[in-house]
Amino acid sequence: MTSSHFAELIAYAQAHTGPASERQGSFITAYFENTDPDEIVSRGPATLFAQANAHWRLLDAPRAANTPKIRVFNPTLAEDGFVSDHTVVQIVNDNMPFLVDSVTMAINRSGRTAHWIVHPLMSVARDANGSVTAVSTVAAAKAAGRSDPVESLILVECDRIVDQAAQQALVEDLKSVLSDVRGAVVDWQPMLARAREVRAACERATQAPEKRDEAIAFLAWLEDRHFTFLGVRDYDLKREGDNVSLVAIADSGLGILRGPVKTAETRLPPEVVALMDSTEMVMVTKAMTRATVHRPAWLDYIAVKRFDDAGNVIGESRFLGLYTSTAYSEPVGNIPLVRQRVTNVMNTSGVVPESHAAKSLQAILDDYPRDELFQIDAATLADHAIGILRLQERQRTRLFLRRDPFGRFTSAQVFVPRDRYNTELRVKIGNELMMALNGQSIEFTPMLTDSPLARIHYLVRAKDIAPQNVNLAILEARIAKLAQRWEDDCTAELLRSHGEGNGLSLANRFANAFPTAYREDFSALVGAEDADMLASLNPGAPMMVKLYRPLDAGPGILRFKIYNTAKVALSDSLPVLEHMGQGYWMNIRTPSSAVQRLCGYMTLACNYLPIPICHQSKCALKTCSRKPGAARLKVMTSIAWYSIPRWMHAPLPSCVPARVISSNWVLPIARTT
Template sequence: MPLPTEANKILEQVLNLVNENFPPTQAQQIASFAQHFFNSVTPEDILARDNVENLYGAAVYYWRFASQYLPEQTKVQVYNPQFEQDGWQSAHTIVSILIKNMPFLADSIRMALNRQGLTVHLMVHPILTTQRDESGKLIAISPTGNSESLIHLEVDLQTESSILLKIASELKQILADVRIAITDWQVMQNKMAEAFQELQKNPPPIDSNEINEVSDFLQWARTNHFTFLGYREYKLDSKTLVLKRIKGSSLGILRTEDSDAISDSFAQLPLQLRKLAQKPNLLLLNKTTTFSTIHRPVRMDYIGVKQVDAQGIVTGEKRFLGLYTSSAYHQSTLEIPIIRHKVQYVLSNMAGNGHKNQALFYILETYPHDELFQIDAETLRQTTLGILQLQEQQRIRLFVHPDTYGRFFSCLVYIPRERYDTELRKQMQKLLQESFGGTHVDFNVRLTESVAAQIHFIVYTPTGTCASIEIKKIEQQLVEITRSWTDRLHTALIEHNGEEQGTYLSHRYANAFSVAYREDFSARHAIYDIDKILLLEANNDISISLYRPIETLDNSLHFKLFHPHTHIPLSLVLPMLENMGVKVIQERSYQVQTAKNVWIHDFELLHHESSLQIEQVKDAFQTLFAKIWRQEVSNDGFNRLVLYAKLNWQAIIIFRAYWKYLRQTGANFTQEYVELALINNPKITNLLLDLFNARCNPATRDNSTNIVEQIEKSLDSIASLDEDR
């Protein structure tokens, strides 16, 4: 690991350049600034950028960048420094920011850059305590003064000026959001305190237990469990059922749209959903459909406190937008108001059963907290009891909870932990989005010591969606997705061979097939290959399979060759197949880990016999190849007759013998020409075979006269005189 002293030597050279190139007073200021700046850079990052001139240029640039600044400003520059004009350069685009120090800056900036598809290669974030004059001119870096964030980022190189401007513009907007949220933070917190005090002083005419629980929740939220980002008050028009903004009430990120306009999102809800606003339940806990631009890139949390008058009529709402803090997510469910009552309700139904009660409590503690805020107690009870039944079971379950306003479906999926991987999660996500008609999906994965992995999907749908969903059907589809190739092989082998033999073969071949084979062939396909391998092990020769995948063209075939111990060179097989009338397009090899270490060679073949039906030639083709392989039959072009005249190996031998006889009698035609004549005229070829059998086979009735007449008649239609001869 590089030593810090090596980085210090580089920085000493940078400071020497400062002293050499600036007057003493100015050099002292720049050197002090540079030391503060580089203290925030790791030695490794300094050594990775060990060009002293570039580091010197960056130090001078940032000193000038920070030399003039007023507290209300947000300085952002996005550019590509060039050595000739700027005195330094970088392989990346540089983002420079100077802003009053406040929470959430680093997180929010990274989020903004990530949303634009930019990778942050380096982030340096020194906090400067500055002394400035009234105009904002930097006087000194000192122990006391204004706290300012100077942020240096290196992102993927961007050369288009329009893109650089877009990056800067979006960063300024995000930083404005952060500033306004932080500025109004205390005011928003006070608004929640006011809502609490109002419930205590002027409680509405509803159940006192609900009032107390809502009051406790508001106190809990405002004590470091909720990050306030926005606030607004609304008035509910009971006649038109619209929510109208109260002008002047907007705070935080909602302050920029402060008017008395109606809430468009509420107005777009179906009437039956808008009527829910009239119900005098005090507290609304939900998620917004928009992502936070501050701190965490998640959908914002929404806390709504309904305003209820003395007659019990809902008159409006106080709405808080923000994010629950990390401490809220790590706190026990029994300590969180609203949630604790739901948990106690669920546990009360398991009273008297210590072991199950403990297991159920663990399920509740690990249940998604966002979901606990929204789900009703009875649905939670049914869901958690269903999860309890999964304990120590290798099963897949789906639990669905629709949003009250029809904006999303919350889907909890439990699968065996060892089955979970990213690819499987993507498949499940795609299935759920299609099944619920979703526009997009959020997810969160939880892996614990439990045998089951928990994946929480939120499938967002067009507002007001309340379609009838067949949960069990979707769950079964998830089961199919989560079944591994080995699972499918086990099932297929039992169906094919019976339970005893199928289970035996499943154990034997569960891990025998390579990843490449599993990607190319289904488990059901594999059971037939296993049959071939078993034959191979019995005779220690070869096994063969000619087949046509359903998705291939009519003139395409596949040919599998199974061979023990060793891989077969393509050069050995290619001449045999081409002499059988096919062209080899490609070959893929797969090793099967068995006692004999079997190799499967899968050849893709093309042929020119348009009327070919594979069942007519399969057995003859396979037998002929085996004969050629064993050198029991000659490897020549006569073998093409197996496809083009549909002859078996014995019939082909007869025509090969005829040719050899003709050659001995002095015939002028080459072997290739005779082969083509027979291939081009398969009908006559088969009649010649019939004539041979009629005259030479004692078991066949001699009808040679009739066959000769058919041959002579067929010869009249041959265009080539040579082929006629």
């Protein structure tokens, strides 16, 4: 805020607060201290004072300990002293981490946009009744030697909420979110202590040293600011015949898992039972719920096995949270468990150390989706990494799938040529994956680098359970078809017809030259045929025509195409067609829309083809009962068209339309002088 606007606001506040001017003046100073100056200038002192005053009333009201005050309202002049096009959310809460992010997430999750956020931190002194006696910035209180509690005020303007019930629903959602934030913050140290206890228990386990040591190192790595612990709970393993399940231990929850258990017992699928019986001590996956605290991501799920004195698995300690930004930027060689898998891939891939292939494989592993590296098993990682490496030898569309052991989602990495990647293709591939993988929702993360291939990482959440036996080859072929452009199909047909040498030459000349309107109406196979016709034109034979019957044409419908090294104006060509046998055996049918499209073909073809060649079509010729045979008709039409000197650039200035007489094949051409 500029000093002039700030002074104007303070002067306005002092003039309108009366006896409380000193106390509220310091409040308003602290309230807008770090606000966007553009917002301050655009709103004016009267509106700003009214907004701060409304929040002051919420702050000054008594508040129960450890409980937020929340107000969601549409301001009015009579009650609030200002009006707004948006709904206003005002919150007073004890200061703690994650507040603004979590509140904004809750508003966005309701389908609304946050248009303006103000978040001042206040040093607040209260009397025995909870009323405010002094308020200032945290820095001012510290300078004055006061240690009053710091309270967080949050103002959000979001999309307008007209319905009172919807406003109250947002209030309840915000209360739940702030309760989760408080639980995660208050239980932060107890959750860290639980993690240390679990790590100490792992040190006493009698498992294989290489597995045990990596698990212990991974837990220590998580504690070292690489994981935001949001919740923890212990579970007992229950076996009844072939049924294996995890049973939540009451009162073991901390953070967002504190309180009553929502799902007391969970039956484990065979894949998870196999993991429980394996030598792995730590299992990493994604939970089925999104975080309500800090970041709107799916919660990371880390399960550490619990053992009895005999070394048998008796349960797990489950940690929910989010990896920190440093975890995503950490070199893979520094991350326990992950580094073990990466080393295994490098050793089993067969690449020569320090070779180009080895460096490329290491780069692939470094750039591999980090969440996948935490969750994937060594065998699948090796298969995917080597498959990606082979794409450097043969660039093409590829698909790599990994199914979650619980069957809750499928991870899909799709590689497509970078020059073909766009939003439309990304959506089409996502829809294809949703259908094939029983998807309920889908998320994507694209990555475009200097590589000729673009990578899109999809996470497809299943409706009930993710399919196990997906035909990867068929699904990959369907995705490759989606990534195939009209130009690619045309090029493929030219290569098939002419071989690689001549085919590539024709493809480079014509495949990208056809305008969009042409590609919408004609297949790539037809385009390849027309490219052959256009390529055959030369100064000695500068024009060709084709009269043909499309496969999908109705009775008596023909199409006529002109290929020319010079532009043929629509105003010149249509009169000729209109009078070729008018009243005898042929009538032209050209609605206004068709004429416009034809004109577009003529203009665009001339502009985009690499040589001055015109290619026109879409003239629908409707024959009557006196028509000659198709072969004679084609010959007669060709003779008529070739006989008009104007198309051949003869010196004659113009011509009148020709008339073809079918009875004796006479072709009179009338010319003006």
